[in-house]
Amino acid sequence: MTQYNFDQLCNRLGSDSEKWGAYPADVLPLWVADMDFPAPPQVLQALHERVEHGVFGYGGVNAELAALICDRLWNRHAWRVTPDQILFIPGLVSALNLVSRAACPPGGGVLVQTPIYPPFLTAPGNQERRLVTAELAHTRAGNILHYHIDFDLLENAVKDKVKLFMLCNPHNPVGRCYTREELTHLAEICARHDLILCSDEIHCDLLLGDSLHIPAATLSPEIADRTITLMAPSKTFNIAGLYCGFAVIQNPALYKQVQQTARGIIPNLNLLSLVAGRAAYLHGADWHAQLLDYLTANRDFYLDFMQQHLPMLPTTAPEGTFLAWMDCREVKSIAANPYAFFLNQAKVAFNDGNHFGPGGRGFVRLNFGCPRVTLEQALQRMHAALTA
Numbered sequence: 281m282t283q284y285n286f287d288q289l290c291n292r293l294g295s296d297s298e299k300w301g302a303y304p305a306d307v308l309p310l311w312v313a314d315m316d317f318p319a320p321p322q323v324l325q326a327l328h329e330r331v332e333h334g335v336f337g338y339g340g341v342n343a344e345l346a347a348l349i350c351d352r353l354w355n356r357h358a359w360r361v362t363p364d365q366i367l368f369i370p371g372l373v374s375a376l377n378l379v380s381r382a383a384c385p386p387g388g389g390v391l392v393q394t395p396i397y398p399p400f401l402t403a404p405g406n407q408e409r410r411l412v413t414a415e416l417a418h419t420r421a422g423n424i425l426h427y428h429i430d431f432d433l434l435e436n437a438v439k440d441k442v443k444l445f446m447l448c449n450p451h452n453p454v455g456r457c458y459t460r461e462e463l464t465h466l467a468e469i470c471a472r473h474d475l476i477l478c479s480d481e482i483h484c485d486l487l488l489g490d491s492l493h494i495p496a497a498t499l500s501p502e503i504a505d506r507t508i509t510l511m512a513p514s515k516t517f518n519i520a521g522l523y524c525g526f527a528v529i530q531n532p533a534l535y536k537q538v539q540q541t542a543r544g545i546i547p548n549l550n551l552l553s554l555v556a557g558r559a560a561y562l563h564g565a566d567w568h569a570q571l572l573d574y575l576t577a578n579r580d581f582y583l584d585f586m587q588q589h590l591p592m593l594p595t596t597a598p599e600g601t602f603l604a605w606m607d608c609r610e611v612k613s614i615a616a617n618p619y620a621f622f623l624n625q626a627k628v629a630f631n632d633g634n635h636f637g638p639g640g641r642g643f644v645r646l647n648f649g650c651p652r653v654t655l656e657q658a659l660q661r662m663h664a665a666l667t668a
């Protein structure tokens with residue numbers, strides 16, 4: 281089996297990268313949720329071949345990719361999906377906006393659990409729907425934070441105009457992979473209040489250690505009937521800049537509702553994203569398995585470092601994603617703006633917790649989808665800045 285080298289540094293400066301282009305070159309960027317690894321060689325090969333072909337006319341023949349997705353969902357989750365239940369969407373931020381519009385009437389409420397990936401907070405307002413938030417709860421053991429759902433708080437937030445619940449599972453930024461019991465409880469709430477469930481599962485193939493992912497729609501035919509699942513190869517295979525994503529919608533009426541709302545607004549998949557997504561699903565399994573080992577080791581390295589050197593900054597121990605969520609509220613000198621402190625004093629760029637809604641103030645989000653030396657350097661810089 282080919283061994284892939286995730287320790288290899290890849291210079292992304294000057295490569296049109298949002299993550300690497302936003303700050304001066306002396307800042308280590310551990311923010312935007314993409315990884316500092318090249319995509320699998322098989323994906324690069326497929327892209328090279330398409331570029332060599334030289335013609336970039338309209339794409340749109342997605343049958344092979346749809347069949348691969350169906351096989352994948354069956355093999356990984358015993359979930360039977362047919363190609364006519366897949367709607368391709370170039371980018372899941374677009375999908376969150378599309379679903380807010382399609383599955384909730386104007387003025388209706390969209391429920392989300394905070395802290396959460398910021399586009400969940402802006403999509404409802406962008407589409408003239410009302411954002412309703414319910415904060416996740418957390419417990420602390422030593423320096424480790426564990427987030428869970430406060431079901432009473434969540435259900436109390438479902439007032440009569442809430443029609444759509446947008447779930448993030450695995451949850452960005454807190455790294456939870458929700459259990460079957462938690463998802464069942466959520467499904468019951470959706471059924472009781474007749475909510476559509478939009479389950480963003482973009483991180484579902486980024487499982488660390490022995491974590492499991494359960495697609496919400498596999499719980500029962502009843503929940504499948506009211507669920508729009510969002511997935512993509514983009515995070516897993518580091519091809520997010522190509523924009524390849526899809527929704528699985530098994531209720532034909534709901535599918536039609538979303539498809540009609542997308543008409544004329546959401547384009548086909550970009551030709552190169554189609555090629556990359558197909559190659560990733562067809563040939564990326566070994567690379568993916570080794571990536572997960574590497575990310576799990578990065579997580580563990582991060583947790584060891586935090587426990588040994590920065591125990592005053594409690595952190596999640598993520599089950600999924602390559603993102604950690606760090607609580608800086610106890611260090612009084614940085615609590616007001618830890619993002620600015622680390623940026624200015626440590627030259628490390630994180631995401632500012634304030635952008636993640638209620639429960640985000642005083643936190644930062646760290647991206648450990650990078651070679652270990654980069655992660656280690658960032659942690660050393662944080663440590664030096666805090667102990668200066």
Ligand SMILES: Cc1ncc(COP(=O)(O)O)c(C=O)c1O
Nearest residue numbers: 313371372373397452482520525
């Ligand atoms: C939960 C979640 N949904 C959607 C996205 C963005 O998806 P896309 O790049 O396909 O728009 C991200 C990116 O970080 C994410 O974490």
